[in-house]
Amino acid sequence: GEDVEQSLFLSVREGDSSVINCTYTDSSSTYLYWYKQEPGAGLQLLTYIFSNMDMKQDQRLTVLLNKKDKHLSLRIADTQTGDSAIYFCAVTDSWGKLQFGAGTQVVVTP
Amino acid sequence: ETGVTQTPRHLVMGMTNKKSLKCEQHLGHNAMYWYKQSAKKPLELMFVYNFKEQTENNSVPSRFSPECPNSSHLFLHLHTLQPEDSALYLCASSQEVLGSVGTQETQYFGPGTRLLVL
Numbered sequence: 619g620e621d622v623e624q625s626l627f628l629s630v631r632e633g634d635s636s637v638i639n640c641t642y643t644d645s646s647s648t649y650l651y652w653y654k655q656e657p658g659a660g661l662q663l664l665t666y667i668f669s670n671m672d673m674k675q676d677q678r679l680t681v682l683l684n685k686k687d688k689h690l691s692l693r694i695a696d697t698q699t700g701d702s703a704i705y706f707c708a709v710t711d712s713w714g715k716l717q718f719g720a721g722t723q724v725v726v727t728p
Numbered sequence: 729e730t731g732v733t734q735t736p737r738h739l740v741m742g743m744t745n746k747k748s749l750k751c752e753q754h755l756g757h758n759a760m761y762w763y764k765q766s767a768k769k770p771l772e773l774m775f776v777y778n779f780k781e782q783t784e785n786n787s788v789p790s791r792f793s794p795e796c797p798n799s800s801h802l803f804l805h806l807h808t809l810q811p812e813d814s815a816l817y818l819c820a821s822s823q824e825v826l827g828s829v830g831t832q833e834t835q836y837f838g839p840g841t842r843l844l845v846l
Contacts, residue, residue, distance in 0.1 A: 622770070649834070651834070653837070658842070659839050659840070660732075660734075660818050660837040660838050660839040660840045661818065661820075661837040662837070663834060663835075663836060663837075666834060706771070715773065716773070716835060717770075718770045718771040719770060720769065720770045721770075
């Protein structure tokens with residue numbers, strides 16, 4: 619099955635860039651997602667990238683995909699206190715099922 | 729507002745109680761999902777309904793019973809739960825393409841029901 623791994627914690631100062639990394643094992647993944655979960659809330663879709671792309675930019679968010687290394691990253695430019703949340707990487711496996719990582723807790727300090 | 733609502737948002741129940749979680753999606757999707765989120769563990773897919781038919785049951789104990797009366801509503805009936813069932817239960821929906829394999833349409837999540845079993 620698919621294994622999706624993320625680091626558990628990231629601390630970043632307000633105004634700096636955050637980079638959240640994710641690795642996966644199934645090379646047939648077609649869609650790769652980033653979700654954000656704020657305290658007490660459900661998952662909010664942030665962005666996604668199709669496997670034939672290597673970069674996608676959406677305002678302060680930049681997604682990079684390295685298919686060779688099976689590595690996905692999310693960069694948040696000019697990180698704000700409202701960006702404090704848990705960020706989940708999710709990829710589709712060869713059956714089209716969505717597999718999630720354990721989530722990265724991002725804490726933004728003033 | 730994600731278009732997927734869940735009620736109740738919080739629920740405390742004893743091990744002998746029977747309760748139900750409700751999910752409603754306003755996105756016109758044809759697939760709905762129940763996930764369990766426990767602390768420090770990846771999300772666990774519990775049930776999948778495509779076109780109102782249950783297509784997946786990930787070895788979930790029978791004390792959890794799903795019901796999908798139509799493509800907009802999904803229920804999770806709870807009976808004689810255990811304390812280890814305490815978690816955040818998330819509902820999601822997506823628009824699946826009939827007959828497609830290996831593709832995954834984007835899933836949109838509700839806010840979840842925080843369940844505590846005493």
